[in-house]
Amino acid sequence: EVQLVESGGGLVKPGGSLRLSCAASGFTFINTWMNWVRQAPGKGLEWVGRVKSVIDGGAIDYAAPVKGRFTISTDNSKTTLYLQMNSLTTEDSGFYYCTTDPRDTVTTWGQGTLVTVSS
């Protein structure tokens, strides 16, 4: 079964850091482009960043609001995607989803993990 399971969300103070994890199973992780997408409560979807597959060079791109603060990485031995988030603000609050890329034949989203940035 193709599955993505996020973890690591929680409550953090403004200016703080958090690392999210996304454990992948049921597909060939190293051949798959992966994305992070977020959604503030009651709002629309916002793309956060994408990492290309190993065979496609592994390039990483970020949305402008998170560039320089967030870092995407992978551990291929653990088939896990990470999102390191630094210098968090209240605008970063919301559900964070990991998802395969629409370009890939495998299409799935995780259940999401909630990040709350509040003092």
Added chain:
Amino acid sequence: DIQMTQSPSTLSASVGDRVTITCRASQSVSSWLAWYQQKPGKAPKLLIYKASILESGVPSRFSGSGSGTEFTLTISSLQPDDFATYYCQQYDSYSFGGGTRVEIK
């Protein structure tokens, strides 16, 4: 950055209606366009990719068309399970439309 403009933002319709949602890109995204359905408290579900290809398992009443800067999602005969919010996403440089909430008339 490529901006995606979805319309309408809210749509009231009845079961059996034909429904069309439009997504316009601020510059060409070729056919790198996906449509998602999201229900409250759930992750989005992919319906259409590459502008017009139906994802496996998605009912054939859903269809997508367009290329370049203008795209449409059509539901040929709205069913009770289809009341949800729909998003377009360009995955040339990645951005989402603002969403269209389809509600019961």
